[in-house]
Amino acid sequence: MSTTIPPTPTGAAVPPGADRPSAPAGPPSPAPGGSGTTAPSGGAQPHSPAEREAAIRRVGAELDRALPRPSRSPMAFAERRAMAQLMDDPELKAAVFRFVDVRPACADAPALARHLAELLEDAEGSRLGRRGAKMASGRGTRRLTAGVASVGVRGMAQRFIVGEDAATAVPGIERMWRDGAASTVDLLGETTVTEAEAESYYARCAETLRTLHDAAQTWPAQRLLEVDAAGPIPRVNLSVKVSALTPLLRAHAPERGIAGATERLRGLLRIARDTGAHLHVDMESFDTRESITELTLRLLSEPEFQAGPSAGIVLQGYLTESPEHLERLLSWAGSSNRSSPFTIRLVKGAYWDHEVIDATRHGWAPPVFQDRRACDRNYEALSRRLIDASLTGRVRAAIASHNLRSIAAAAAYADEVGADIEFQVLRGLGDETMQALVKTGRRVRCYSPVGDLVAGMAYLVRRLLENTSNDSFLSAQAKGTDLDTLLEAP
Amino acid sequence: MTFINEPALELRRAEVRDRATAALADLDARLPIDVPVLIDGRPAPGTPFDSVDPGNPATVVARVQGASAAQADTAVAAAAAAYPEWSARTGHERAEIVRRAAALLRSNRLGAAALAVRECGKPWADADADVCEAIDFLEYYANGAAAMDDGQPLLQMPGERNALRYVGRGVTAVIAPWNFPLAIATGMVSAALVTGNTVVFKPAEQAPACARLVVDALHAAGVPHGALALLPGGDEPGKALVAHPGVHTIAFTGSCAAGLSILETAARLAPGQRHIKRVVAEMGGKNCVVVDEDADLDDAVPGIVASAFAFAGQKCSAASRVLVHEAIADDLIERLSGAIATLQVGPAEDFATDVPPVIDREAQERVASYVDKGGAPAAQAPAAGDAAADGGPAVSSDGYYARPTLFVDLPEDHPVVTEEIFGPVLAVQRVPSIDAACEIVDAGTFALTGGIYSRSPRTIESFVRRSPVGNVYVNQPITGAMVGRQPFGGGRLSGTGPKAGGPDYLLQFVEARSVSEDTVRHGLVV
Numbered sequence A: 001m002s003t004t005i006p007p008t009p010t011g012a013a014v015p016p017g018a019d020r021p022s023a024p025a026g027p028p029s030p031a032p033g034g035s036g037t038t039a040p041s042g043g044a045q046p047h048s049p050a051e052r053e054a055a056i057r058r059v060g061a062e063l064d065r066a067l068p069r070p071s072r073s074p075m076a077f078a079e080r081r082a083m084a085q086l087m088d089d090p091e092l093k094a095a096v097f098r099f100v101d102v103r104p105a106c107a108d109a110p111a112l113a114r115h116l117a118e119l120l121e122d123a124e125g126s127r128l129g130r131r132g133a134k135m136a137s138g139r140g141t142r143r144l145t146a147g148v149a150s151v152g153v154r155g156m157a158q159r160f161i162v163g164e165d166a167a168t169a170v171p172g173i174e175r176m177w178r179d180g181a182a183s184t185v186d187l188l189g190e191t192t193v194t195e196a197e198a199e200s201y202y203a204r205c206a207e208t209l210r211t212l213h214d215a216a217q218t219w220p221a222q223r224l225l226e227v228d229a230a231g232p233i234p235r236v237n238l239s240v241k242v243s244a245l246t247p248l249l250r251a252h253a254p255e256r257g258i259a260g261a262t263e264r265l266r267g268l269l270r271i272a273r274d275t276g277a278h279l280h281v282d283m284e285s286f287d288t289r290e291s292i293t294e295l296t297l298r299l300l301s302e303p304e305f306q307a308g309p310s311a312g313i314v315l316q317g318y319l320t321e322s323p324e325h326l327e328r329l330l331s332w333a334g335s336s337n338r339s340s341p342f343t344i345r346l347v348k349g350a351y352w353d354h355e356v357i358d359a360t361r362h363g364w365a366p367p368v369f370q371d372r373r374a375c376d377r378n379y380e381a382l383s384r385r386l387i388d389a390s391l392t393g394r395v396r397a398a399i400a401s402h403n404l405r406s407i408a409a410a411a412a413y414a415d416e417v418g419a420d421i422e423f424q425v426l427r428g429l430g431d432e433t434m435q436a437l438v439k440t441g442r443r444v445r446c447y448s449p450v451g452d453l454v455a456g457m458a459y460l461v462r463r464l465l466e467n468t469s470n471d472s473f474l475s476a477q478a479k480g481t482d483l484d485t486l487l488e489a490p
Numbered sequence B: 001m002t003f004i005n006e007p008a009l010e011l012r013r014a015e016v017r018d019r020a021t022a023a024l025a026d027l028d029a030r031l032p033i034d035v036p037v038l039i040d041g042r043p044a045p046g047t048p049f050d051s052v053d054p055g056n057p058a059t060v061v062a063r064v065q066g067a068s069a070a071q072a073d074t075a076v077a078a079a080a081a082a083y084p085e086w087s088a089r090t091g092h093e094r095a096e097i098v099r100r101a102a103a104l105l106r107s108n109r110l111g112a113a114a115l116a117v118r119e120c121g122k123p124w125a126d127a128d129a130d131v132c133e134a135i136d137f138l139e140y141y142a143n144g145a146a147a148m149d150d151g152q153p154l155l156q157m158p159g160e161r162n163a164l165r166y167v168g169r170g171v172t173a174v175i176a177p178w179n180f181p182l183a184i185a186t187g188m189v190s191a192a193l194v195t196g197n198t199v200v201f202k203p204a205e206q207a208p209a210c211a212r213l214v215v216d217a218l219h220a221a222g223v224p225h226g227a228l229a230l231l232p233g234g235d236e237p238g239k240a241l242v243a244h245p246g247v248h249t250i251a252f253t254g255s256c257a258a259g260l261s262i263l264e265t266a267a268r269l270a271p272g273q274r275h276i277k278r279v280v281a282e283m284g285g286k287n288c289v290v291v292d293e294d295a296d297l298d299d300a301v302p303g304i305v306a307s308a309f310a311f312a313g314q315k316c317s318a319a320s321r322v323l324v325h326e327a328i329a330d331d332l333i334e335r336l337s338g339a340i341a342t343l344q345v346g347p348a349e350d351f352a353t354d355v356p357p358v359i360d361r362e363a364q365e366r367v368a369s370y371v372d373k374g375g376a377p378a379a380q381a382p383a384a385g386d387a388a389a390d391g392g393p394a395v396s397s398d399g400y401y402a403r404p405t406l407f408v409d410l411p412e413d414h415p416v417v418t419e420e421i422f423g424p425v426l427a428v429q430r431v432p433s434i435d436a437a438c439e440i441v442d443a444g445t446f447a448l449t450g451g452i453y454s455r456s457p458r459t460i461e462s463f464v465r466r467s468p469v470g471n472v473y474v475n476q477p478i479t480g481a482m483v484g485r486q487p488f489g490g491g492r493l494s495g496t497g498p499k500a501g502g503p504d505y506l507l508q509f510v511e512a513r514s515v516s517e518d519t520v521r522h523g524l525v526v
């Protein structure tokens, strides 16, 4: 079978969910037409831009109402205040992040106290930092301060991490499942610089797939999470990083990374196929995009994977070339003869600062949008294109964002055209968004990192930086920006 | 004119790599390149020799005419004759010419890089960086020379006008290395020219075609033929230049032994010599990376590998020692060993190559002898070709390859630990503290580059304060200094301490002249 996926004229579609009930609902009926057709029939009028904007506001407001109220969760409130404070105190923020970063490398309490005191001392312009420095270096308060800071960091890390390893992660993942949210597990670890490290990451992935497979047998049925318009959805879902599967990724020689990771990724695809799991390949820095994309598509084209597993890849909407990249993925999916649809997770991209710094240092034009609004507009356009394509049944659309506007735009459009899509959030950052999505009857999957404290810390630092960057939706939300502004068209 | 670094080629894009490969094919079709002795713009024959591709010595890159001592004499005379006219021009005029040379190189970016790939075995990214740095030097020194026209502000009294002007010194002999065949040659030659000196340029024996490319660009840009002569060859023309009474300044980059011998010769007054020679020397290094117990090994390991093995360790700035805190030494050694085992040794033109060949047979033998002395290595990369995938360029068994090698816990006075190897060999030693590491660094004879991986602000501060080296790098690789960003050069036996690509560099090539005029006539200031 070979089906290409031509662009759909936006809006030419059925709007069964245009007036979506806000109570939890089952999956919408399968997209009409089935695979092989592109524009779904139905005869409904395409929405005008104004109607579309109104629908986005409606869905956004509905999600906002479904968010847990901060007052009901005093801890979250305190944390939000602390975060807001950090955002206004850049020197303290730098000190805190540097402390979080070095925390796992401190062998003992004195080492911790020393680092904390040094870092806070350097936050000269910060009143709080100076107070902290005194406490962290004072005779009587030194141990206590370091202890509290250390426990604080551990606590923070635990919010972002679901368990130290697959076995300890299972209860948390099952709880989420029972509460109506699916998960995808991500194994944290050191940067892979040796073959031994790649091998150990591979072994942990393999072991995780098996552990989750066994555990998931006893989970109760969750219709919304297990079937969509394109068919059954695996309960077990693992996200993998190609950079962890090989030390050979080279920006100038994509084939080396591909060769280095092929056997291990193939092995994981086999286990996923044999255990009925979904395997998702994360996207990383621009330097590795070509290797990751080529490797994934090549392996999935192999005959042995024709019947499975369910698999997917990530598209980063912050890349200015992302529209062309999406077409490449769609054209591959359309002409592939795999039996399960290809999941495309649409994200903005987690390496924005890195890409800008790296490009600027070399004198290149950054490969990413430099204007937030342009990035968000592109994300919405990609969402529509991906959602249209999902109507063929050849691809699944997964909208991964914590931005209420981006989510609402995708949700409203999916409702308009009658597409059955999934939303994804990150554990720790998107917990509340996840609850709202569950409450409003949307399918949601939580990206759930697993790993020890050392491995978790680098991840935690990245998430914290993202969360407190002035450019992020979550920080605008935490500062109490009003809903109309939050939902403004980019 | 504000200075910005020339953007690197974006080799992570396939279409850019394709253009690079096409440029190399173009070059290959034109090989070998003729490199004559060039005095007053007239090519002259000499003692013929070849420069070859280090990855495949059967490929002759250049057919070269080696200059004699007598030709060095002629060249100095020609340069002396050209000096009055060239030095009389303003800094602005000379800067314009030098900027034109930058533009010419810029229009031949890929061709120039391809030549460095072929003649010196520089992998593409390094070869391209070499071209960019050459362009940067031209632009940066052009700015500096133009600014020199304004002199320096001085105290002024009523009726007295004071000025400080900079003038060229005379004939400059430039003796350049092969490891940055375009950048360092261009930097030294253009610094001398743009400040009003005339130049006799003796390039490395291994890089004559690159040298000719630089000289051609400068001539084409408008440097008078007499003001820049090219003397390819080995020791003979170099020695003759250093001893020559007509040479005023010697700009040298190369080995410590050669540098010391130049300093000695230059200090002796030759018959007929009426000035003191100035020597601007960049010599060797034995560069250390210090790793603290709180370092992030995820950064340190790739950083050390890049510093030690990129371009097969043949950068003066390359890391050859690691001093690691004993608390994390085992971890570091294990990960470093594993990372070295992933390195692919192969031809420079293969984009998949991590470590290219070393420059020549002699270098290959030198590296091998140190590896022998080191005993059982802790880790070694596979031999050239062993790790290569099918479909890449062929790996010649005659190429001057050397396997990246790691030694651990050698005695403090072992030659591998103390001597400059200039190849892909790295020695790791454990230290009980960062203070102890600082003492070891301080006991060294070289002081070029050095680095530390640490996350303690006080430890970093103390390391930076105690480090004797010219270029300190914190939590990053210790090679790849950029013009205008990390002015480059070291002290102790690493050189006379000019900072190439920095604001003070041009001062080495000029004399300052103070002019004071009484403007009072008949008791009035007029």
Ligand SMILES: Cc1cc2nc3c(=O)[nH]c(=O)nc-3n(C[C@H](O)[C@H](O)[C@H](O)COP(=O)(O)OP(=O)(O)OC[C@H]3O[C@@H](n4cnc5c(N)ncnc54)[C@H](O)[C@@H]3O)c2cc1C
Pocket: A281, A282, A283, A284, A314, A316, A318, A345, A347, A348, A349, A350, A351, A352, A368, A369, A370, A371, A372, A373, A375, A400, A401, A402, A403, A406, A424, A425, A426, A430, A445, A446, A447, A466, A471, A472, A473, A474
């Ligand atoms: C389930 C899940 C899986 C993910 N997987 C991946 C993955 O595989 N690979 C990956 O790279 N990321 C991945 N991400 C991370 C995702 O890219 C970040 O969470 C995301 O960048 C945050 O976007 P947002 O829509 O939630 O927030 P928003 O606040 O709306 O957007 C923030 C993002 O906008 C972009 N941005 C910031 N400043 C600017 C600017 N000045 N101009 C233009 N753009 C700017 C950046 O990408 C930044 O992260 C994943 C996220 C989720 C939820």
